Amino acid sequence: MSALPLSVPGRRGRRGLRHTLDTKVSPYAYVAPFFLLFCAFGLFPLAYTAWVSLHEWTLLSDEHTFVGAENFRTLLTDPYFWNATFNTLSIGVLSTVPQLVLAIWLAHLLNRRLRFQTLFRVSLLLPNVTSVVAVVVIFSQLFGRDYGLINWVLSWFGAGAVDWAAGTASSHVALSVMIMWRWTGYNALIFLAAMQAVPRELYEAATLDGASTLTQLRRITIPMIRPTIIFVVIVSTIGAMQIIAEPLLFGASSGAGGGAASGGPDRQYQTLALFVYEQGFTKFDFGYASAASWLMFLAVVVVAGINFLITRRVKGGVL
Numbered sequence: 001m002s003a004l005p006l007s008v009p010g011r012r013g014r015r016g017l018r019h020t021l022d023t024k025v026s027p028y029a030y031v032a033p034f035f036l037l038f039c040a041f042g043l044f045p046l047a048y049t050a051w052v053s054l055h056e057w058t059l060l061s062d063e064h065t066f067v068g069a070e071n072f073r074t075l076l077t078d079p080y081f082w083n084a085t086f087n088t089l090s091i092g093v094l095s096t097v098p099q100l101v102l103a104i105w106l107a108h109l110l111n112r113r114l115r116f117q118t119l120f121r122v123s124l125l126l127p128n129v130t131s132v133v134a135v136v137v138i139f140s141q142l143f144g145r146d147y148g149l150i151n152w153v154l155s156w157f158g159a160g161a162v163d164w165a166a167g168t169a170s171s172h173v174a175l176s177v178m179i180m181w182r183w184t185g186y187n188a189l190i191f192l193a194a195m196q197a198v199p200r201e202l203y204e205a206a207t208l209d210g211a212s213t214l215t216q217l218r219r220i221t222i223p224m225i226r227p228t229i230i231f232v233v234i235v236s237t238i239g240a241m242q243i244i245a246e247p248l249l250f251g252a253s254s255g256a257g258g259g260a261a262s263g264g265p266d267r268q269y270q271t272l273a274l275f276v277y278e279q280g281f282t283k284f285d286f287g288y289a290s291a292a293s294w295l296m297f298l299a300v301v302v303v304a305g306i307n308f309l310i311t312r313r314v315k316g317g318v319l
Contacts, residue, residue, distance in 0.1 A: 046297075053290035060284060071291035081292065083267055084275035085299070087172070091247075091271065092240030094176035099184050100236060104229075106184065107191035108217050121192070124185030132245045135178060140165075140253035143174045165250065171269040178246050183239070187232050194228035195221060230311045237307045241300045244273035272296045 053071055055064040075081050110120055127135070142149045143164040151161045164174045198221060206216050222229070247269045251260040261278040263270025270278070276296065280289030 049290045055287050057287035075291050084270050084272045088271045091172050095179040096236045096240050099180045103184050103187035106188040111195045127182050128186040136249035137253050139178045168268040175246050194225040198224045233311050237304050242273050243271045
């Protein structure tokens, strides 16, 4: 009988310890798998790439000589690197800006009460889930010089055959159309989800005041979904800076020559990611490719940051 009171504090202490572990420690255990995977497949490759970029690291030699920042100095004077930078920015702007405008317009249309709403919304995802290989092969045929559908339509207006893969501007337009076709519907669904949270009373009041649909879009919808617009702009900018699949497959499918990784015979559509791929997996110069990867990473951070600041300023300056 005398041992019972002594055991109660012990049980309470154990329960208190378990409660403390459950409330204080278990949340870290739940998120630990993500951070372990992020460190293994995110931070470690980033740090290791930085280390490789400081060496003359090729598969043609077993010795990895430390060269410091020599790869970076060579890269900054490499005209092919700056050409790839220009191509990346050009294709990014041509594909991202019209894509976001069209996505907002599509989301605004689907935000109304329509028949077969679910069918229309699901169909927006079909281009995104389609294999990128199939997309590029089909669009390469559409933009074919001799038998392409695009040139056939242009011939109605008296235009001659355009060799889309041969020119810089024409190849950028062709690649931008492919990227827009794949990602416009995806971004439209993100905007549509944000528009669903806008109170209907605002639209009803605007309708009573005689506001048109376009006015409601400009005065109500866009200001109310401002945080979503900023998010999509930043994510789209980051994605545009990492374009590789479309130009790589476009070069192989169009038969433009010069090698698929070179982005055409004159490197007219070689992007930064494709430049890194060429240096690392065609020339096997991993030190140079790692230096290019780090500069591309810094460029993505800078462009995304500038884009974020500009978007916030244009849209009102506050989230």
